[in-house]
Amino acid sequence: MLDFLNDLLWGKVLLVLLITVGVGFTVASRFVQFRYFGRMFQILGASQAFKRDKHGHLSSFQALVLSVAGRVGGGNIAGVAVAITLGGPGAVFWMWMVGLMGMATSFLECTLAQTYKQASGDGTYRGGPAYYIVKGLGSRWTWLAGLYSVLLLVTFGFGFTALQSYAVATSFGDAFGVPVLYSGLGxxxxxxxIIFGGIKRIARISEVLVPFMAGGYILIALLVLGINIDKIPDVFMLIVKSAFGLEPAIGGGIGAAIMMGVKRGLFSNEAGLGSAPNVAAVAYxxxxxxxGIVQAFSVFIDTVIICSATAFMILLSGVYDPASTNEVAGIALTQAAMADHVGEWGRTFVSLALLLFxxxxxxxxYYLGENSLNFFSRDNQTLFNAFRVAIVLLVCWGATTDLGTVFGFADVTMGLLAVANLIALIMLFKxxxxxLKDFDGQIRGGLKQPIFDAKQHPxxxxxxxxxxxxxxDLARMHDVLGNTPASAKD
Structure with missing residues (x-):
C-alpha cells in the first residue's frame, strides 16, 4: 500500500503540481529568479546591518542558513548517486531544470510566509503554510491548515528526525566502528x-555549521574538478546529450532520466513542500x-551547486560504469568515486559530510515540528519542552532501529504535505x-531597498x-544602501 501511494503521489500527482507551480509562477513573475539573481548577494550583504540589533530579531542570512541546513542533506550525496544509477547522466540535467524552476516556487511560498507572519513578542516571528492558508484563504480553510500542520509534525518533526539519526549513527559506525547506541546517545x-535554547540558539549554531559543511564539500569538489579540468567539457556534453536521448541508452533511457532527475531534484531542494517557508518566516x-529572493538562492545552492558537485565527482571518476552501477549505488557510489579521486580518506570525508548534513x-x-505545534497552541512552553524531550528520545531510538517502514510512511505523509501546500500556492498566486509588484514598483521608483507597509494592504x-x-535599522539602511529614513517611512 505504501509503495502504491508513493508511486501515485511522487510519480504522477506531485510531478504535475510541482511543475505547474514552478513553471507557472516563473512565467507570471517574469522570471523573478533570474531578474533578481544578482540582488540575492546584495540582500545577504545588507542583512548584516539587520543582524546587529538589540531586539532579538533573526537576520535574513540566519534564516537562509537554517533553511539550507534542511535542504542540504543526504539527497545531495546519496540521492544524486541514485539518480545517476537509475536515470543515467541525463538525470543531472533534469535536476538542474527542476532546481531553476523550483527557485520560483520557493520565492512564492517564502514570500507568502513572510507576508503573513506573526510577531511572537520576543523579537522573533512565526509563519509558514499553515499561517498563509488561514490568513490568505480565510477561516473556512482552517481545516487544510490544521491538516498541513499535523502532516508537518509527523513527517519532519518525528519521522525524518529518526531517519536522520539513523543515517548519522550508521554512517559513523561504518567509518569509525562506533556502536550505533553510543552514536545515538552522543x-x-x-x-x-541546542534545541532547548530555542530558535535563536539553533540559528546561531546553523550560522557557523552550515557554511562550514557546505563550503568544505564544495572545496573538495573544486579540487576534484581542478584535477580533472580537461575532462569537464566531455562530462557536461554527456549530461546534456543523455538528457535528450542523444547517447546510447544509459540507466533506462530518456524517460528514466527525466523521471529520476525530476524526483531527486524535488526531493533534494524541497521547493513546494512548504517546509522552508516555516523557517523563512522567522527573518526580520x-x-x-x-x-523570497534569498530562499530562491538556497534552492540554487542545493540543486545547482551542491548536487552538481556530487554528480561531477561521480561522472569524472573511474568508478562510474553504466553497465555495473547497480552493484555500487547510493552513498557507496559517492564514497567510491571520492576515493578514486583523492585516495581512501575520501570515503571518510563523505561519511563526515553526511554526518554534518x-x-x-x-x-x-525540530524547528518545523515546533512551528507546527505552535499553530495549535501559541508559544506554549510546556508543550514545547515536552516536544524537545520527545525529540531527544527519538534521536536515541532512531539510531538503533531499522526504519524502513517509517521511511515509506514518511514519504507518503511528505507527499500529502506537498499536495496541501501546492493547492494553497495555486490559490494564492494573486x-x-x-x-512582487509592490517590490518591483519601489525598485522602479528609485528606492534601493523597498520597504513593506502593511497598512497599504488592509x-x-x-x-x-x-x-x-x-x-x-532605517538609519542603517540609509548608511548601507542609500535609502533615506524619510523615504522608508513614506
Missing amino acids: LAMVVGL VPHPANQ AFSTILYN PGLRI DMNLDPKAWEIEPE
Whole structure:
C-alpha cells in the first residue's frame, strides 16, 4: 500500500503540481529568479546591518542558513548517486531544470510566509503554510491548515528526525566502528543542548555549521574538478546529450532520466513542500520579497551547486560504469568515486559530510515540528519542552532501529504535505504577485531597498506588528544602501 501511494503521489500527482507551480509562477513573475539573481548577494550583504540589533530579531542570512541546513542533506550525496544509477547522466540535467524552476516556487511560498507572519513578542516571528492558508484563504480553510500542520509534525518533526539519526549513527559506525547506541546517545545529548535554547540558539549554531559543511564539500569538489579540468567539457556534453536521448541508452533511457532527475531534484531542494517557508518566516526583513529572493538562492545552492558537485565527482571518476552501477549505488557510489579521486580518506570525508548534513537537518526538522505545534497552541512552553524531550528520545531510538517502514510512511505523509501546500500556492498566486509588484514598483521608483507597509494592504489580514522596522535599522539602511529614513517611512 505504501509503495502504491508513493508511486501515485511522487510519480504522477506531485510531478504535475510541482511543475505547474514552478513553471507557472516563473512565467507570471517574469522570471523573478533570474531578474533578481544578482540582488540575492546584495540582500545577504545588507542583512548584516539587520543582524546587529538589540531586539532579538533573526537576520535574513540566519534564516537562509537554517533553511539550507534542511535542504542540504543526504539527497545531495546519496540521492544524486541514485539518480545517476537509475536515470543515467541525463538525470543531472533534469535536476538542474527542476532546481531553476523550483527557485520560483520557493520565492512564492517564502514570500507568502513572510507576508503573513506573526510577531511572537520576543523579537522573533512565526509563519509558514499553515499561517498563509488561514490568513490568505480565510477561516473556512482552517481545516487544510490544521491538516498541513499535523502532516508537518509527523513527517519532519518525528519521522525524518529518526531517519536522520539513523543515517548519522550508521554512517559513523561504518567509518569509525562506533556502536550505533553510543552514536545515538552522543547525538541526542548535543541535539538536546541546542534545541532547548530555542530558535535563536539553533540559528546561531546553523550560522557557523552550515557554511562550514557546505563550503568544505564544495572545496573538495573544486579540487576534484581542478584535477580533472580537461575532462569537464566531455562530462557536461554527456549530461546534456543523455538528457535528450542523444547517447546510447544509459540507466533506462530518456524517460528514466527525466523521471529520476525530476524526483531527486524535488526531493533534494524541497521547493513546494512548504517546509522552508516555516523557517523563512522567522527573518526580520524590510520587505517580504527580500526573503523570497534569498530562499530562491538556497534552492540554487542545493540543486545547482551542491548536487552538481556530487554528480561531477561521480561522472569524472573511474568508478562510474553504466553497465555495473547497480552493484555500487547510493552513498557507496559517492564514497567510491571520492576515493578514486583523492585516495581512501575520501570515503571518510563523505561519511563526515553526511554526518554534518544529517545533524543540521535534525535541528531544522525540530524547528518545523515546533512551528507546527505552535499553530495549535501559541508559544506554549510546556508543550514545547515536552516536544524537545520527545525529540531527544527519538534521536536515541532512531539510531538503533531499522526504519524502513517509517521511511515509506514518511514519504507518503511528505507527499500529502506537498499536495496541501501546492493547492494553497495555486490559490494564492494573486497575493504573491501583488507583493512582487509592490517590490518591483519601489525598485522602479528609485528606492534601493523597498520597504513593506502593511497598512497599504488592509484587505490581506496581516499582522502590523510583524512589519514594524526599528528606527535604528532605517538609519542603517540609509548608511548601507542609500535609502533615506524619510523615504522608508513614506
